[in-house]
Amino acid sequence: MKRTSRLAALFCLLFPAAAWAKLRVAATTTDLEWLTEAVGGESVEVESLSTGDQDIHFVEPRPSMVMRLKRADVLVRTGLDLDMWADSLVAAARNGKVVYGAPGYVDASVGIELLQIPVGKVDAAMGDIHVFGNPHYWLDPANAAVITKNILDGLVRGDPKNEAAFTENRERFLAALDAKLKEWDLKAAGLKGLKLVTYHNSWVYFAKRFGVELFGNIEPKPGIPPSPSHLERLISMMKEDGVRVIMAETYYPVKGSKMVAEKTGAELVIVPSSVGGLPGIKGYFDVFDCVLNHLVDAVGVKGDAR
Amino acid sequence: MEAAAPPQGMRGRPLNLPDISIIGVVDGHLTDDRSDAYRDRLEFREVELALQGFIYPQMRADVFLALHKHEDEYDAEICEAKAGFLRLAEGLSAEVGKIHVNFGKLNKMHTHHRPMIDQPQALTGFFGDHGLIGQGGTASYLFPLPFYLQAEGGVWRAPAHHHHAEGAAEVADLSGNTVNAAVYEESEEFSMSGELFTGRLKASFAPTAKSELEIGTSLAAGHGSHYTHHKDKAMVSAVDLTFRVWPSSYAKWTLQNEWLHLSRKVPPGNLERDGFYSYLSYRFDKHLDLGGRFDYAEGAWPVRSFERSFSAIAGYHLTETSAVRLQYKVRGMDDKTVHEGWLQLAFGLGPHSHELE
Numbered sequence: 001m002k003r004t005s006r007l008a009a010l011f012c013l014l015f016p017a018a019a020w021a022k023l024r025v026a027a028t029t030t031d032l033e034w035l036t037e038a039v040g041g042e043s044v045e046v047e048s049l050s051t052g053d054q055d056i057h058f059v060e061p062r063p064s065m066v067m068r069l070k071r072a073d074v075l076v077r078t079g080l081d082l083d084m085w086a087d088s089l090v091a092a093a094r095n096g097k098v099v100y101g102a103p104g105y106v107d108a109s110v111g112i113e114l115l116q117i118p119v120g121k122v123d124a125a126m127g128d129i130h131v132f133g134n135p136h137y138w139l140d141p142a143n144a145a146v147i148t149k150n151i152l153d154g155l156v157r158g159d160p161k162n163e164a165a166f167t168e169n170r171e172r173f174l175a176a177l178d179a180k181l182k183e184w185d186l187k188a189a190g191l192k193g194l195k196l197v198t199y200h201n202s203w204v205y206f207a208k209r210f211g212v213e214l215f216g217n218i219e220p221k222p223g224i225p226p227s228p229s230h231l232e233r234l235i236s237m238m239k240e241d242g243v244r245v246i247m248a249e250t251y252y253p254v255k256g257s258k259m260v261a262e263k264t265g266a267e268l269v270i271v272p273s274s275v276g277g278l279p280g281i282k283g284y285f286d287v288f289d290c291v292l293n294h295l296v297d298a299v300g301v302k303g304d305a306r
Numbered sequence: 307m308e309a310a311a312p313p314q315g316m317r318g319r320p321l322n323l324p325d326i327s328i329i330g331v332v333d334g335h336l337t338d339d340r341s342d343a344y345r346d347r348l349e350f351r352e353v354e355l356a357l358q359g360f361i362y363p364q365m366r367a368d369v370f371l372a373l374h375k376h377e378d379e380y381d382a383e384i385c386e387a388k389a390g391f392l393r394l395a396e397g398l399s400a401e402v403g404k405i406h407v408n409f410g411k412l413n414k415m416h417t418h419h420r421p422m423i424d425q426p427q428a429l430t431g432f433f434g435d436h437g438l439i440g441q442g443g444t445a446s447y448l449f450p451l452p453f454y455l456q457a458e459g460g461v462w463r464a465p466a467h468h469h470h471a472e473g474a475a476e477v478a479d480l481s482g483n484t485v486n487a488a489v490y491e492e493s494e495e496f497s498m499s500g501e502l503f504t505g506r507l508k509a510s511f512a513p514t515a516k517s518e519l520e521i522g523t524s525l526a527a528g529h530g531s532h533y534t535h536h537k538d539k540a541m542v543s544a545v546d547l548t549f550r551v552w553p554s555s556y557a558k559w560t561l562q563n564e565w566l567h568l569s570r571k572v573p574p575g576n577l578e579r580d581g582f583y584s585y586l587s588y589r590f591d592k593h594l595d596l597g598g599r600f601d602y603a604e605g606a607w608p609v610r611s612f613e614r615s616f617s618a619i620a621g622y623h624l625t626e627t628s629a630v631r632l633q634y635k636v637r638g639m640d641d642k643t644v645h646e647g648w649l650q651l652a653f654g655l656g657p658h659s660h661e662l663e
């Protein structure tokens with residue numbers, strides 16, 4: 001008897017999926033991890049392949065990530081070529097449940113109203129352009145309704161018996177999201193028309209949601225490091241138009257942004273773009289609380305920011 | 307219902323076209339070794355055309371055609387051409403075709419994808435300039451464990467070298483006894499050829515969320531490339547250890563080590579030869595990395611020879627497939643010291659991808 005228990009314990013240690021019957025989900029980002037947990041609740045076990053303080057364009061696939069995909073029933077990814085690094089992991093994991101087209105494959109971008117879809121020829125002369133459109137769609141919190149619908153569909157395909165629970169969890173999430181959207185709209189009322197310079201072209205969805213005007217980027221083109229001539233031109237344009245706020249994600253090099261801020265007198269705000277992007281950013285809603293607070297503070301500091 | 311955008315390798319499906327990409331490599335090489343006839347040149351070294359895509363669900367093809375500079379000529383060759391069965395059974399996959407054998411850390415990587423311009427001498431000494439490339443098949447199994455453990459085995463046929471006998475002579479074997487043996491002109495390159503069997507076992511652990519420790523062991527057993535003359539059976543065994551740490555989003559420390567041991571059985575006796583390299587690098591940001599590599603390699607020949615070298619390597623990465631690299635290397639050989647330098651520009655056009663390394 002004792003021997004049987006030991007064998008069972010060893011089996012559970014070696015094959016942890018057998019220890020509990022939860023649906024196992026791998027998400028490529030911490031935001032998708034958080035949103036999947038919101039929909040899946042207690043019935044899912046979610047692991048993110050990246051951390052919130054990473055540039056999601058630049059995640060290095062590692063063998064330990066392969067194992068998260070190997071044991072997953074569902075993969076939730078941003079799609080739109082942002083998490084292309086996940087493709088080699090999917091191939092290495094040899095898990096038929098999460099390959100493209102399988103029931104466990106969830107592209108969270110499906111159904112999103114995409115912005116900045118390139119027209120005409122796209123090549124590297126334009127920088128790191130995403131051919132399907134700007135992929136930073138989770139930065140409009142209203143898009144979480146579409147994202148969670150995709151997640152819900154994927155979870156139901158993986159675990160149909162929990163459909164009612166998943167649907168109820170999502171309804172609860174949508175109600176909370178609705179309340180937060182109203183709160184954020186009020187908070188962002190003073191930001192309407194704010195001219196904002198960002199490091200990377202990642203805030204178009206956020207800007208559209210909250211009425212912020214994107215003035216320019218520290219990067220001359222997506223993914224291209226700033227050159228002195230580009231920064232000089234940007235400084236001159238910012239001075240001319242009275243742009244007084246620069247926003248950059250936590251992981252980008254701060255040097256160029258800081259120099260521009262010093263030369264223009266603009267306020268530089270460093271913000272998270274994902275869950276875990278800064279200590280204390282533990283949930284998806286925290287990201288927007290933090291970003292809006294920083295912008296409102298910056299506008300408060302520079303009263304003539306608009 | 308709206309469909310998800312397909313991942314790379316499946317883009318061409320509506321037109322039934324594969325992903326098409328090109329990698330070009332321009333090399334400049336300076337050396338104070340006056341015996342090197344190809345020193346002090348800046349030239350186009352290689353262009354690789356890749357055609358990649360799915361041919362069936364769970365089955366893909368990757369074809370890499372290359373034009374390489376060999377001495378003063380450009381030779382066309384199939385660098386790799388393989389069909390991959392991604393999931394034959396739970397955890398089991400296989401590949402057939404002409405393949406860079408999964409042996410150690412560097413052998414499988416195409417040269418333009420490596421973090422250094424030259425190949426460590428231990429690999430060149432035991433596998434030749436192009437590394438261990440075989441025609442055959444391989445199967446790998448990913449164990450269902452909480453950590454990464456993959457076993458792989460392959461059966462191959464590799465091309466033989468051709469050279470001429472120069473007659474027979476009384477020679478001393480490794481025990482000091484005099485034996486009569488054929489004496490052949492040795493080519494400058496030893497490699498393995500004919501029928502080969504390879505195996506690799508690789509484990510990987512993540513001690514922290516921002517680090518990864520990989521340990522691997524590899525084996526290649528078969529014949530030397532001069533088997534028809536030397537009747538040499540050869541076996542290369544290897545151990546590799548790689549530790550990577552990501553202190554921030556872009557910064558990365560890499561410590562990579564490979565040790566190889568060659569056992570070559572020739573009629574006069576057994577040759578036991580070793581080689582290893584140790585590579586340490588630091589990536590400062592998305593673009594710049596600096597590193598150093600120490601090499602020690604013994605020659606695969608009966609007369610014992612060795613080479614020690616140290617390289618300093620800098621890389622500036624424009625994109626995932628385009629980079630500028632600089633390398634300085636000082637080589638201490640049996641009877642001389644050589645200083646070498648390289649400048650390399652590698653550029654990529656199109657969606658080029660390699661499997662997880």
